[in-house]
Amino acid sequence: MDEAQKPSNQSWHGLPAHDHGQDARATEAELVGRVRAGEKAVYAELIRRYQDRLRGVLSFYYSSQAEIEEQLQDAFVQAFVQLAHYDPAAPFYPWLRGIALNGLKMEFRRLQTARRRGADYLRYLRLARLEQDPAGAEAEERSAALQHCLDKLPPDEASLLQAKYAENRSVHELAANLQTTVGALKVRLLRLRNALRACIQKQLAQGERA
Amino acid sequence: MERFEELMAGHLEGLLTAEEREELVALVRNDPTSRHRFAALAEVDGLLWGHFVPAPARAEFVRRTMLCLPDARRQEQTVEQVMARIAAAAPAAVSAGEAPAAPPTTADERERMLRRARWLDWRLWAAVAGVALVLGAALYQVFGRGMIEQNRKDLASLAGIAKVTSVTGQVRIVTEFMDTKMAAQAGQPLAGKNGLEIEGAGRAAVKYWDGSTLELIATQGTARVWLCRTLNFPTLVKAGMLGKRVSLETGILDASVARQSANEPMILATPQAEIEVLGTKFRLTVAGDSTRLDVYEGRVQLTRRSDGKSVVVSSQEYIVAGRAGELSVRPGAAKPPEQPRDGP
Numbered sequence: 255m256d257e258a259q260k261p262s263n264q265s266w267h268g269l270p271a272h273d274h275g276q277d278a279r280a281t282e283a284e285l286v287g288r289v290r291a292g293e294k295a296v297y298a299e300l301i302r303r304y305q306d307r308l309r310g311v312l313s314f315y316y317s318s319q320a321e322i323e324e325q326l327q328d329a330f331v332q333a334f335v336q337l338a339h340y341d342p343a344a345p346f347y348p349w350l351r352g353i354a355l356n357g358l359k360m361e362f363r364r365l366q367t368a369r370r371r372g373a374d375y376l377r378y379l380r381l382a383r384l385e386q387d388p389a390g391a392e393a394e395e396r397s398a399a400l401q402h403c404l405d406k407l408p409p410d411e412a413s414l415l416q417a418k419y420a421e422n423r424s425v426h427e428l429a430a431n432l433q434t435t436v437g438a439l440k441v442r443l444l445r446l447r448n449a450l451r452a453c454i455q456k457q458l459a460q461g462e463r464a
Numbered sequence: 465m466e467r468f469e470e471l472m473a474g475h476l477e478g479l480l481t482a483e484e485r486e487e488l489v490a491l492v493r494n495d496p497t498s499r500h501r502f503a504a505l506a507e508v509d510g511l512l513w514g515h516f517v518p519a520p521a522r523a524e525f526v527r528r529t530m531l532c533l534p535d536a537r538r539q540e541q542t543v544e545q546v547m548a549r550i551a552a553a554a555p556a557a558v559s560a561g562e563a564p565a566a567p568p569t570t571a572d573e574r575e576r577m578l579r580r581a582r583w584l585d586w587r588l589w590a591a592v593a594g595v596a597l598v599l600g601a602a603l604y605q606v607f608g609r610g611m612i613e614q615n616r617k618d619l620a621s622l623a624g625i626a627k628v629t630s631v632t633g634q635v636r637i638v639t640e641f642m643d644t645k646m647a648a649q650a651g652q653p654l655a656g657k658n659g660l661e662i663e664g665a666g667r668a669a670v671k672y673w674d675g676s677t678l679e680l681i682a683t684q685g686t687a688r689v690w691l692c693r694t695l696n697f698p699t700l701v702k703a704g705m706l707g708k709r710v711s712l713e714t715g716i717l718d719a720s721v722a723r724q725s726a727n728e729p730m731i732l733a734t735p736q737a738e739i740e741v742l743g744t745k746f747r748l749t750v751a752g753d754s755t756r757l758d759v760y761e762g763r764v765q766l767t768r769r770s771d772g773k774s775v776v777v778s779s780q781e782y783i784v785a786g787r788a789g790e791l792s793v794r795p796g797a798a799k800p801p802e803q804p805r806d807g808p
Contacts, residue, residue, distance in 0.1 A: 294533065301526045306517075313514020314507055317476075322514050323525060330529050372482075375489050376475075379499065380506055400511045419516035425477040440473040447476070447508045454508070 278302075282346050290337055301330050304347055308354055310397030311390045315358055315380050319422065329354035348389075355390050395461070396454055403453035411446055418443065467491070468498050476509050531690070531711050531733060626654045626672045626691060633666020633682070659690040662715065672708065672722075676730065679718040679801070687715020709733070717748040718801045737785040740765040746777075747798065754786040758797035 277285065277299035288296045309326050316322045333340075333350050340349055362381040365374060387393065404412065417423045417431075429439045471488040474480045480488065491498045517525075628637070628648050635648040638659040648660060648668060660668050662682035669679045670691075680689045690711040708730040710717075721730050723743035732739040732748060734755040739748065744762025748755065757766055759777045767774040770787045777783050782797045 295530070297533065298526050298530050301529055302522075305522060305525060309514045309517065310511070313510045313512075316510050316513065317506060319513045319517070322510070327525070327529050327532060331532050331534075334533050372485055372489055375493065376502070376506075379492065379503055380510070383503070383507075396507070397511055397514065400508075400515055404515070415512060416516065419512045420518055425479065436479075440477055440479075441469075444469060444473040444476070444505070447505055447512075450512075451504050451508045454511075 283342050286337065286340065286342055286346060289334070297330075297334055300346065304350055305330075307347065307394075307397075308351060310400075311351060311393045312354060312358075314390075314393035314396060315383065317380070319419075325354065325357060328357055332357070351390055351394075355384065355388070359384055359388070395458060399454045399457035399461075400450065402457050403450050406453070414443070415446065468495075468501065472502065472505055476505065528690070528711075531709060626670045626678075628652045628654060628660070628668060629671045629677070630667075630669040632668070634663040635666055635668040636661045636663075638688075654691055659688060662687045674724075675722045676708070676724075677720045678710065680712075681716040681718065683716070685714065688713040689715070689717060712748055712750050714750050716750075718746075719748065720745045736769060736787060738767045738769065740767070744779075745800065747801065754784055756782060756784045758782040760797060760800040 277296055280288075280296075280299070282300075282303075285296055285300055289300070305326065308329060309322060312325050312329070313322050316325065329350065333353050336353065340346070358381055362378070362384055365378040365381065383392070384390075404415070407415070414428070414432075417428055418425075423431075425436055425439055425443070429436045432439065434442075468488075468491055471480065471484055471491065474484060475488055488502075492502045493499070628635075628650055630650050631648050636645040637648045637652065637654065638645050638661050645661065654660075654670060660670065660680050662668060662680060663686055665683060666687075667679060667681045669677060671677050678689070680687050690713070691709070708724070709732075710730070711733045713735070717732070719730075719732070719741070721741045721743050724730050724741065730741045732741065734748065734750045736750075736753065736755040737757075739746075739757060741764050742762070744764055745760040746762075746764055747758040747760070749758075757764060757777055759779055759781055761779050763776055763778045765774055765776050766783060766785060768785050768791055773791050775783060775791055775793055777793050780797050781793050781795055783791065783793045785791060
């Protein structure tokens with residue numbers, strides 16, 4: 255029987271064996287240093303720390319949760335692969351965001367040169383925002399402003415959004431539950447989005463004045 | 465409600481027909497106001513998708529992303545191998561009749577030696593590439609045309625990294641987010657980060673482009689397996705870390721893995737263990753809080769997550785890995801399964 259035992263804490267997936275509490279207290283530089291030294295499982299803490307913020311930025315350019323999650327995962331994997339090139343003296347998040355946005359810029363460049371028909375044209379329009387905001391700062395601000403606006407929503411509207419976006423319910427299911435028509439619900443959701451858009455604009459304008 | 469709003473509301477709910485979508489595109493393309501309103505509404509919709517992510521989905525995201533990470537140890541090995549090759553090139557110069565060089569004592573000397581080693585390295589690779597080209601052309605003329613044509617057909621049928629080749633019982637393809645499920649059919653491509661889920665008694669077979677096959681079997685309850693998309697990461701391709709990665713959450717997985725490169729083994733993860741495969745046949749069973757590995761051909765390395773202990777399981781041997789306890793290989797693997805049926 256060929257048996258080789260090599261005690262190791264390394265695990266490319268091994269979350270169960272890991273002390274998350276210790277990682278949660280560690281500084282960003284410590285975490286990056288440990289990942290670079292080979293403690294792969296520590297990278298999970300960096301993902302935990304930054305996934306919400308980066309998800310907020312990426313969601314600015316996408317129209318479905320699956321697309322957002324896929325791009326987000328690509329960004330974290332690419333960052334892990336390129337970690338040797340990261341300068342630990344600089345903050346980690348802007349570097350990570352840069353990697354995520356590079357993926358979008360590549361897609362935008364492809365769409366710029368391709369014949370844009372149908373869905374490709376709509377996709378191109380969304381990514382065109384990167385031309386004015388290559389660092390994603392506006393996306394970050396709008397994502398933060400959305401939180402304030404959602405806090406102000408009446409409970410009925412908040413629970414409608416919760417059911418649609420968090421529970422991923424179709425408009426048909428929601429209409430049946432709310433005993434309304436699909437058409438009426440579509441209008442209600444559209445108005446809700448318009449109101450949120452106006453609120454976000456107002457938040458940003460107030461922020462600028464302050 | 466004006467036409468733009470009607471179309472936009474339908475677009476955001478995913479209810480537009482192809483004709484309606486073209487109508488929306490035409491409106492947006494030709495009217496700057498509509499274009500501006502489209503961007504504004506789409507932006508809010510996207511932000512809402514990004515905002516409403518439940519805590520379990522966020523935890524799941526961490527788990528799945530960790531599954532997709534390449535093995536840093538393998539990357540280091542690759543760098544070490546390259547450095548060793550450069551270092552080995554210097555003595556080769558001596559044996560080729562050049563004067564033996566004294567050990568480098570200054571940074572300049574070391575740099576000069578490294579440059580020479582790199583040049584030798586380049587010359588060696590050019591020669592190897594030339595010979596390979598001539599050999600490849602000859603082999604292609606003699607044997608290759610038919611095989612290449614067949615591979616091209618196979619690859620064309622694979623939009624993803626693998627395809628479903630057979631389905632028995634209630635089998636679903638699950639996309640990144642657990643909510644999105646669709647009935648699986650033989651011949652369907654599987655993208656990375658897709659999963660297969662079987663309810664009740666049933667089975668499904670998957671074939672990779674290199675001929676490796678996986679068959680997922682559920683005897684009761686739910687069996688679930690996930691593929692990890694590494695094919696779409698150009699950086700990983702360049703770094704030579706393009707290994708297949710599969711996560712078996714519950715159920716039985718029969719695998720017949722074609723020969724894999726030593727730098728790109730197939731890695732299977734279960735809640736209790738990780739298994740590294742270079743080319744072999746085996747069965748993996750995850751039930752309750754243990755993973756059983758039966759090896760029919762070749763050798764498989766199993767690493768337990770809880771303590772990082774590794775063992776090599778050879779042909780006709782098996783092992784049961786739990787969170788703790790003895791980790792010992794035993795003779796007498798279970799009877800090998802029949803080969804999965806190869807569908808369209």
